[in-house]
Amino acid sequence: MAEGSSNLRGYLVRLAVLVAGLLVFAGASLGHAFGKVPTGPTIAAQYVGTVGIVWGLNGFLFRTLPLSGFLLLVFSAAIFGVLFLLGYFFQSVAGPFVIDNAGQLVGLIRLTDLIFYAFALMTIGGAAGCAFSRNIIYSAWSLLFAFMGVAGLYVFLGADFPAVAQVLIYVGGILVLILFAIMLTKQIGEDPKLTNAHLALPVGAALAVVTVGTLSYMAVMAPWKLTEKPSYEPVSAALGVAFLTDFLLPFEVASVVLLAALVGAVIIARKEIKEQSDTVLE
């Protein structure tokens, strides 16, 4: 009985803190929007409000993750960062798209750069995890991040159809195929040294550094003939027309290649089953 009442009191305290956090957050936002409160105190008040909201919500949602002390502050900071980016996006990117204010333009550039660097970090981090992880199944999962990051880069380059094809074919097809192959060959936990050779890590890292250095030097120093105004128009219709006019022969050959690959893969992979059926027939 006493335990029940203390539980109830705990819930009420959490609820009160949640409401107080929401009020602080909304008050700070409104004060900044209408009352000309400066940015620094607004952000501080909003962060305090976020901490209160997170602590209050922790009594009802995600209760398996008990937040307290330093962990609570870090978790709230992460959530606040996400909220901040979302609000920033809607305020300065999605809202007034035509920008004539120099300060806002600088902010827009920073946000665009931020998104590019996030995708680039995701891509390279996934590829590095694929290259240097000891466990083959971790490599496959890091490959997922590399593929998704590359799809984001395609969107960044105005290539909508290749981005969708990347997600559908690589993430939905090839990655699942690779995971199936790993599972079917069952060498995940049995022999850990199978994943890499002995000298692999230092030699491989040196090779990667040399290659990246050479190619990056070339990419920065070469005098590329850049176009003045890159376009971000949708390209799916133009791609379809190009496939059926200029690239008709490669298109048909690609379909034949896919058919041959399909039949070949089935024949190669079904060898064991065919032998078994032969023995059954005998």
Place this chain on the structure above:
Amino acid sequence: MTSIGLPHFLIVGAALFALGMVTVVTRRNAVGILMGVELILNAANVNFIAFNHYVEGPGKITGQVFSIFVIVLAAAEAAIGLAIVLAIYQTFRTIDVQETDLLRQ
């Protein structure tokens, strides 16, 4: 105009290519080698589309057409490669590329 340009994408492509090459060179697991090949193909695709966007200009999509063909061939390569890996596993009971050095059973 944004400050992100062609060299940024080329550097990302270079990093992808280098890491894929490292994967191909250092892995002893045949499936791992195939994953490295996929990374290398992705690096080529990033370069194709970056050049299409920044060099080829608006209205021209040859780079994107090539990237679609590369994706098609990557799918075929993955299917065939993984089928071969499964056949090797059924024959040798291992997919360590340093042990599978016979073309017969």
